[in-house]
Amino acid sequence: MRLPGRISAAIEVLSEIETRHRPASEALKDWGLSHRFAGSGDRAAIGDIVYDALRKRASIAWRMGSETPRALALGAVVYGWGEDPKKLNQLFSDDRHAPDFLSESECERLESISLQEAPDMVRADAPEWAAEALTSRFGEAFAEEGAALAERPPLDLRVNTLKAGRDKVAGQLARLGAEKTRFSPIGLRLAATAGARRQVNVTAEEAYRRGRVEVQDEASQLVALMAATAKQEVAGAGGQVLDFCAGGGGKTLAFSAALENRGQVFAFDADRQRLAPIYERLKRAGARNVQVRQPGEGTLADLEGRMDLVLVDAPCSGSGTWRRRPDAKWRMRPEALAERAAEQDLILAEAARYVRPGGLLAYVTCSLFTEENGERIAAFRAAHADFSPLDPAPLWRAVTGAEPPRWAAADSITLTPASTDTDGFFLAVLSRAG
Structure with missing residues (x-):
């Protein structure tokens, strides 16, 4: 699948989540089971679009003037992944699995609407009730804290010191981009990246299978x-x-x-x-x-x-x-x-x-x-x-x-x-x- 088909699939999954009030993980799993032709890379990329759209649902909806599944998916790949709206339309014309062409209004919003004038609740990407709860805890910093909660997370690992030291395991996982964590003296981190992420299956690594690391934030x-x-x-x-x-x-x-x-x-x-x-x-x-x-x-x-x-x-x-x-x-x-x-x-x-x-x-x-x-x-x-x-x-x-x-x-x-x-x-x- 190419990007247009992945966007269409993400719209389909987001619609399922919205109409049936299902957890995203379940909706994505069911989509994969009913679309066997999609490879693991396709499923991972579709999941990235869906989760990015949900992380920034409030800010995407504000910028797009709509919170339909289509608006959220398009906003995720343009605002979050850096895709060009005009180039998207070119890609859509060459892919029979693509969604409908972007309208002039959609292109205008995707290209020009920023969050500079957005309310704090929107910049925090939080529901209204949660914004109130975050404000009571963090005061004026709540928008900053909420926005950070809407970013992609890294993948953190805890080195099991019963079996190995951090330096040794860091060397074994260096090809994955593992770096030492900032605060934990026994942690390693695979940093979050933008766009469709490279798949990393830590559980298949020897260090994991031999009990030298566990996934833990x-x-x-x-x-x-x-x-x-x-x-x-x-x-x-x-x-x-x-x-x-x-x-x-x-x-x-x-x-x-x-x-x-x-x-x-x-x-x-x-x-x-x-x-x-x-x-x-x-x-x-x-x-x-x-x-x-x-x-x-x-x-x-x-x-x-x-x-x-x-x-x-x-x-x-x-x-x-x-x-x-x-x-x-x-x-x-x-x-x-x-x-x-x-x-x-x-x-x-x-x-x-x-x-x-x-x-x-x-x-x-x-x-x-x-x-x-x-x-x-x-x-x-x-x-x-x-x-x-x-x-x-x-x-x-x-x-x-x-x-x-x-x-x-x-x-x-x-x-x-x-x-x-x-x-x-x-x-x-x-x-x-x-």
Whole structure:
């Protein structure tokens, strides 16, 4: 397929997403299954158009004067990929799979309308309700933060120090363009590029198959390293760690490596299906100090009041990862925040039972909303007077060797695409009185 056919396909997928309110990943998968002639490169390029259109839906719609699937797809390849509207029409004339020719009005908008006069909400590429939530967190910087959330994300890898050092793995992946991450001392990054991207299948690389790297955003690496550093200060090199919402085990694996296979890491998740991938990942990583606890009555009873560190990577809106799942920000509704907040309060209260006196409770979300972050910590502390927050600045310096980023506070730290060039993550570490 050539670019015109790929644009037509992207319009078709965007129409499916809009009319049936489907996740983009599902709509793209179904399109591929029903169009077997499309190669892997075609499917990847179509996905790039779809996701770029969704990332910048608000700003494209404002510039185009329309938010139809056609307007979004054309805006993605012109505004984002740098395609020339007039050349597109030439390409369309030579391709029977092309969409209709660009109209004079479309060409004029594609060539001349900029975002200089656009409202902040448009420049932030956020729904109105989310713009309000971001403003309450970032003030006048919300448009900058929102716009950064609408850019393409890089692909970050965490080097598994149980098996290799970062320099060695960087050399093995140099041909892919892997560079060392800015802050994480164990991270590698494949930078985002514009246009139809070159396909990189990291899982096919020897370094991945041998367990030397895992896919993990730099921010996720950093919050795990900061929590592990805080744990070391209260329990030394080993100790007992409970990953209370372990999911597929990304942070469990990071803790196992940070503890150098010493001590004990317990991985638990209330959702058995989310926990399922962890076993193969543990085997590949060579993690021997991890014990997986399946959900069930009394599963964690023997751990109450014994843990040096309990990590709560709480289910959340995922707003900090909108670069990777841009359709989520248009599907989500504000009332979902209240539902998530209630769930987060329950999880925090349950997790606190396992922290020993003098131990730590680390609360993490991949959200940028105060309702899911600072407000949850405030509510927890109001009900648990024996927990007090740690200053994250020393932890950040110990892990990164750099000064704390823009959104660091005395009791928590927030990482964002605009401030740290990572996904959006929140971390608060609380100490239980001895």
